[in-house]
Amino acid sequence: MAKRGHRPSQAAAGRPRFWGRHAVAAALANPERVVRKIWGTREALAPFAIPSTIPVVFAEVTDLARLVPADAPHQGMVAEVDPLEDTWLGDLLAQGRTDPDDRRPLVVLDQVTDPHNVGAILRSAAAFDALGLVTQDRHAPPEGGVIARAASGALESVPWIRVVNLARALEEIAEAGFWRVGLTGEAPMTLAEAMGGQRVALVLGAEGEGMRANTEVHCDQLARLPISAKVESLNVSNAAAIALYAAATRG
Template sequence: MKKPKWVVAKEQAKRVAANETVWLFGIHAVRDALENPKRVKLRLVVTRNAMDKLADAIGKAGIEPEISDPRKFAAPLDPQSVHQGAALEVKPLDWGKIEDIALGGADDSGPPRIVLLDRVTDPHNVGAILRSAEVFGARAVVAMNRHAAPETGALAKTASGALERQPYVRVRNLADTMIALKDMGYLVLGLDGTAEQTIEQAVEGKRDRAIALVMGAEGPGLREKTLETCDSLVKIDYAGGFGSLNVSNAAAVALYASKG
């Protein structure tokens, strides 16, 4: 039997509404989100034990917590999620346009660094990259609207608070964004294991430049269009005959190696 139009419309509206919110989980991720004034906070589900640990942050956020039995946790999370008795429904953060972030005023972290991700879809990898980007003072991590890890609870938990501080900007076309950064004076370097020069060699005498580091997915690496758009291709120097790093580890090493 065909569903009435109003039923279909209502179901579609529910799906859209669900996609517009994110459930963050874990004590650390929830605390940082509660303390972030830019976060729109909708619903907080906690066990009594977690509420005690988050008492100060809950008070500052001004949100009424829902107390839940730890054996029947009320938040709609994956059963495998290590929520530690805390889950917070929020709206995704809006960091604005990458052009505005890239041209932002000078700060104490040195010349600007930006990380661009080409089809890196694992939320744990992206979360770890956000954490490294925050540690090394990058201005933003940029990914595509499609074929990229969305803002999720798993990503936030891996980022260990960095999601609330480090801009995670989504763009429609990565190559166009790379060209825009080049027009703004950025040196765009693509990480590729077959490159002839190391990061250190590529940035020699250019550490005072704004630099964008482009990371590809493990396995496929950078797409052809991405490779063509880079100013140079670089590799991470390694010892011995094994030179493969997880993309999140590679991002951390690249950020450190390119520091001004």
């Protein structure tokens, strides 16, 4: 490896590594993200104006493969970053309270632990201009390369709130004026029928288990997606994308 800046060191504990053009570019563009180090091929890094304060290590593709999980599509670049600062739920909910036309939905995940799914949901949340994502702290994956790659840059733009107690968070969400709609295949009402015209919080549970009973009772309405009987259920990230589209396009 050739180097520019500091001597390479071992990854600090708690610092995730991102890989791939979209994830690394978004991290560099986010003023709230601290990028500690970048590894990459000269060709991959050539288009980027990387600040001189960030150590850059030029590396071969085989070297980069050792920095990330097996078969990770690093596209010639890897970045070591600091996790983003925590955002408080109350601060997020305060957004839009003074604007009666703000109907951006909120996405709430109940123990969805697969980082691919969480990353894909973040990407859909960005695509449909969701207010943010709320998850439990203990039962959600940490920031990391898999999420950043699946989110395709959305990890840097969609506020992600981690809470200790999801039921208490849902109560706070209701107090802020959101209609909490829990998605479950057994509900008699469709999502379109359940949403109405108010601001909605779309609540989704983990695949297989679905929402826990204590989460369901903290929803104002349970609803289903009108899918064909040929399919038992949808992947949670697909369901979130469809629900966000429905929320964005309602009359």
